[in-house]
Amino acid sequence: MIFTIPIGWLQLVRQKVRFCVALTGITFIAVLMFIQLGFQDALYTSATQLHDNLQGDLFIISNQYQSLTLHQSFSRWYLYQILGVDDVESVSPLYMQFAKLKNSETGLKSPIYVLGIDPCDDSLKLSIAQEALSLLQLPNMVLFDRISRPGFGPIAEDFDQGKSVIVELFNYASSVGYKVKVAGLFSLGPSFGVDGNLIVSASTFFQIFTDRSGQNVDIGLIKLKPDANPQKVLTNITVKLPKDVIVITHQDFINLEKKYWQLRAPVGFVFQVMVIMVFIVGVVVVHQILYSNIASHLTEYATLKAMGFKNQYLLIAVFHQSLILAFFGYIPGFAISLGLYDVAKGATNLPINMSIDKASLVLTFITLMCFASGFICTNKLRNVDPADVF
Structure with missing residues (x-):
């Protein structure tokens, strides 16, 4: 050949x-x-890494929702209504808003995304030490994202060295700072719209954002019973709630965020x-x-x-x-x-x-x-x- x-x-x-x-x-x-x-x-x-780390089978959001980084909220009362639906095991509120964190070395204030959760609820898939979650229940305690961009200062490095790390947060609606202590670290990472993240308890969240009301929720996490049919429960919930909110599955929630960055951003x-x-x-x-x-x-x-x-x-x-x-x-x-x-x-x-x-x-x-x-x-x-x- x-x-x-x-x-x-x-x-x-x-x-x-x-x-x-x-x-x-x-x-x-x-x-x-x-x-x-x-x-x-x-x-x-x-843009969807936070969505991936939320523990929920269904999610309730405002019908004005576009993206996580845009502020849209709805009445917390809707979560109580959902609890009455068959096959719903629990609901958890999630609060989100941008604040400014002051770099202790340079004095510069950089935007940081603050997530308000109930530390007793298993609402996040993130790997967080149980001790840190317990400390988060105390007033003025926060968890810092170690993968945040370096503009916030050596917060993660100082914490790993055993130092007591206290940072100052500023609400965009106020020029008065609010000091909090870092109780632990987690890994989430920045995005094109977020440079860094903080996790706080709901009570600390409203101490930082005094202009926010606990009656308004940004995202509702709905957990279903093990043998529940998500689509059937979604239909039942949708019938009970008014038109100013929508209920979607986890994957649809992720797709909605991707669609915003693909078509609108x-x-x-x-x-x-x-x-x-x-x-x-x-x-x-x-x-x-x-x-x-x-x-x-x-x-x-x-x-x-x-x-x-x-x-x-x-x-x-x-x-x-x-x-x-x-x-x-x-x-x-x-x-x-x-x-x-x-x-x-x-x-x-x-x-x-x-x-x-x-x-x-x-x-x-x-x-x-x-x-x-x-x-x-x-x-x-x-x-x-x-x-x-x-």
Whole structure:
């Protein structure tokens, strides 16, 4: 059996410098795609990481709800009504609002997201020491997110060293600070709209936000009995409640948040447009590479055509080149992106991670990009006439 080296490969490697330059261009496009998709995925993952860590089968929210970072509340009385529905085991209120935390070293005040919970309720999936949750029941105690961005000062470091950490919070509606003590740490992480997080008891929450009323709840967590049918219970609850609130499942709650960042938030639109633009730029770059290669070998192509080779053979040679460029350009792009993901994750504390889905998607994009460019370039080969060349 004789192994035949594809003509497309021979043409590409004949001019090694040009081949390396071509691969560099495709590698750059692959890296751009990985970066865009990485940050886009981090946007949705970070925006819904609190949702993922809420213990609830169903959730009740205001019908004006758009995003966690936007203030929407409803009457707490609705939670008491839900308790009367069959198969509902318990309900828990969740309070949320931005405050400003003063950096003890620089004096700068940075926005931080404050979550008010009942420490006795198992409303969060976060790994929090039982001792810290017990301390949270005391007045003026808080839990600090150790993955928060560094603008808040060395709070986590000081706490790990056994120091007594007291921080000062400021309500946006007041210039008077409120001092609280860090009772423990947890790991949640920032997002595109939140730099850091605090967990406090409901009583401490209303001491910080004196303008808030305990009668207004931001999110209601509904836990069902083990054998309950969530969809059936959801329907029963919806019938009992007025139209100013809605009840949704856990997954629908997550999807609602993603939809906001995809369609309403400007940053989501920008990421989608940038992915499309990178693809278009990639098509143009690969087209120029293939077109230049075809032009430099036009005599050889014309000779093959004069010898009786059909257009199909020549077109396959071009598509071979497209596939070779896609594959050998993707590999270094993937490797470089792994390093850039680590750098970006360390700098932003965002969940920027490589995944099989992301790697497969970029490989598909790169392959389609090269094939699209190859298809455009084949017009020149279809029309080439040996008589005109010679």
